[in-house]
Amino acid sequence: xxxCTREDQMLGRLIADFIVPEERKNAFINLSLMRQGTxxxxxxxxxxxxxxxxxxxxxxxxxxxxxxxxxxxxxxxIRDITKRKQVVxxxxxxxxxxxxxxxxxxxxxxxxxxxxxxxxxLGVILGHTNLAxxxxxxxxxxxxxxxxxxxxxxxxxxxxxxxxxxxxxxAITPQVANINSMITNTLDMLRxxxxxxxxxxxxxxxxxxxxxxxxxxxxxxLVNLCVNARDAITGKGRIGIVTQRLTLGEDYYAxxxxxxxxxxxxxxxxxxxxxxxxxxxxxIFEPFYTTKGVGRGTGLGLATVYGIVKQNNGFINVFSEPGxxxxxxxYLPHHSNSEIAKDGESPTCxxxxxxxxxxxxxxxxxxxxxxxxxxxGLGYKVLAAGTPTEALHLAKQYGxxxxxxxxxxxxxxxxxxxxxxxxxxxxxxxxxxxMSGYTADVISHHGVLDKDVHxxxxxFTLKDMTMKLRETLDEKRQNKG
Numbered sequence: 328x329x330x331c332t333r334e335d336q337m338l339g340r341l342i343a344d345f346i347v348p349e350e351r352k353n354a355f356i357n358l359s360l361m362r363q364g365t366x367x368x369x370x371x372x373x374x375x376x377x378x379x380x381x382x383x384x385x386x387x388x389x390x391x392x393x394x395x396x397x398x399x400x401x402x403x404x405i406r407d408i409t410k411r412k413q414v415v416x417x418x419x420x421x422x423x424x425x426x427x428x429x430x431x432x433x434x435x436x437x438x439x440x441x442x443x444x445x446x447x448x449l450g451v452i453l454g455h456t457n458l459a460x461x462x463x464x465x466x467x468x469x470x471x472x473x474x475x476x477x478x479x480x481x482x483x484x485x486x487x488x489x490x491x492x493x494x495x496x497x498a499i500t501p502q503v504a505n506i507n508s509m510i511t512n513t514l515d516m517l518r519x520x521x522x523x524x525x526x527x528x529x530x531x532x533x534x535x536x537x538x539x540x541x542x543x544x545x546x547x548x549l550v551n552l553c554v555n556a557r558d559a560i561t562g563k564g565r566i567g568i569v570t571q572r573l574t575l576g577e578d579y580y581a582x583x584x585x586x587x588x589x590x591x592x593x594x595x596x597x598x599x600x601x602x603x604x605x606x607x608x609x610x611i612f613e614p615f616y617t618t619k620g621v622g623r624g625t626g627l628g629l630a631t632v633y634g635i636v637k638q639n640n641g642f643i644n645v646f647s648e649p650g651x652x653x654x655x656x657x658y659l660p661h662h663s664n665s666e667i668a669k670d671g672e673s674p675t676c677x678x679x680x681x682x683x684x685x686x687x688x689x690x691x692x693x694x695x696x697x698x699x700x701x702x703x704g705l706g707y708k709v710l711a712a713g714t715p716t717e718a719l720h721l722a723k724q725y726g727x728x729x730x731x732x733x734x735x736x737x738x739x740x741x742x743x744x745x746x747x748x749x750x751x752x753x754x755x756x757x758x759x760x761x762m763s764g765y766t767a768d769v770i771s772h773h774g775v776l777d778k779d780v781h782x783x784x785x786x787f788t789l790k791d792m793t794m795k796l797r798e799t800l801d802e803k804r805q806n807k808g
Contacts, residue, residue: 342403347373347381354386374405383409445483446764447691450786452480454697457789458704484786501541501639503662506570506592507531509545517550521557526565534572536592538659540639548635552596552655555629559600559653569595572661590661597654603647611645683730683800686710688718688746689762690738698733701789705796715740722750729754731800736763760799762787 346354350372374384385406390398456477463470514529521527556566573593603611612633636643636657647653685707689695692713699711710725712718715738722729732750734743741749747759764785781799783791 342386342405345374345376345405346384347375371408374407382407383412444764446785447694449480449484451693451697453477453484453786453788454694454701456480458697458700461704461789480786481788501539501544503537503539504542504545506536506538506540506545506594506659509540509542510549510568510570513546513549516546517553520550520554521566524563525557525560526563527553528565528567530567530569532569532571532592535661536570536572537662538592538639539662540659544635544639548632548657549596551629551632556596556598556600556653559598559602561601564599567595567597569597571595573658575658591658592661594657594659595654596657597652599652602649602651602653604649608645608647682706682708684708684710684725684727685731685733685796686712686718686722686725686729686750688712688715688732688734688738688743690714690735701792702733704789705793707796714738715746718746719749722754729757731796732757732759734759734761736761758799758802760795 343351343354354370354372370386372384372386374382376382385408387404387406389402389404391400391402393399456473460470460473460477463473510529510531514527518527553566553568560566571593573591575588575591611629613630632655633643636659639659641657641659643658644656645653646656685702687695687698687702687709689698690713695711695713699709702709710721710729712721718732718734729750732747734746736743738746743759743761743763747757751757758781760781760783762783762785781795781802783795787795
């Protein structure tokens, strides 16, 4: 109950006096019905305390009856339910957030599955186009058609990469880095994209701002958020980028319910654009949802941002009002500066094709044929297997050294990691290059590749394959040396 400490604060006053003036008319109607003997149950108003402060009030009534059970008096009880209402509202907000996260998770699983299958088809298109272009003189009229097919397939592959980012199935290699340095290095590329009419204000935090993040993913995240901010601004405007250190305690965790207490680096990107209403805000991270006109966006930008943040153990909050601009706050766990990797720690050596033997395992027939043709074109001796069982048989029967196993990750019978372990028992020096439309937990932890893993993302071009083979086989030669 609300607290009235003196008798004179209550005596001679009407029950409606304890209700804010603008709600008294409605209160009089309800109280009149109560006096007539109509039981209405609890009624809710904004209460007015004797000191003038406002509270959330629950009004209950009951009757004092005579011996014939006729009502003779009415008793009103006013309770201050402000704290109770706040708890209920906070619980509703957390429930809405949880439902949104679960919805995005479901969409993410669907998007990841679609991207996986689509990548296999794109791999066949890109690979055969590459081979056809190698066998066609650039002056031939058909070469231009091959080039257009290649460009379209590469754009489609970029879209699937955005879907995989949303679904958190991209292969990433995060390193501890200073977030201020990564932003500064990206600004030169950002400014031409944003345009001269929009001022970019960069305010780096003074404290150490080290996070564990994949460099290419961070660039993708920053570009997507800034381009989204640009599109929300008509004419002149500004985009602000701010970093700061923040320690979140148990009290913040209790009210938020999603972030673990600890040290965070907070990246804030704000604009003074058109802003968004609540209906739009509830959908902005859904893939293919966009408020832009036809041809002005795929609807994958913010979905990609959401996936990248979640994959890097972060959390994202959005604040926006129509006409008041938008602010994105991204919370990333802070890491020690001493963990920052130095450039040049992984030396490379020149690649020479020496006719190594490669066992390639792919359960998609068209892709197996394509990979075999590409590898043989690069001068390798190829053992091709359509199933893990067939691969084990070939490895057992082959009398010479197998230098590299190139295998799909997800296959019937067993996965790529299990196949690698089986074959390495009789080929201890065997290197392995995994390939997949998306990373799986058998070679990664939530998309973060294990340190000893070599991985190539489907779909890949002949150039991609050449570079990955060089990287993997060169490492074998260095270890021998």
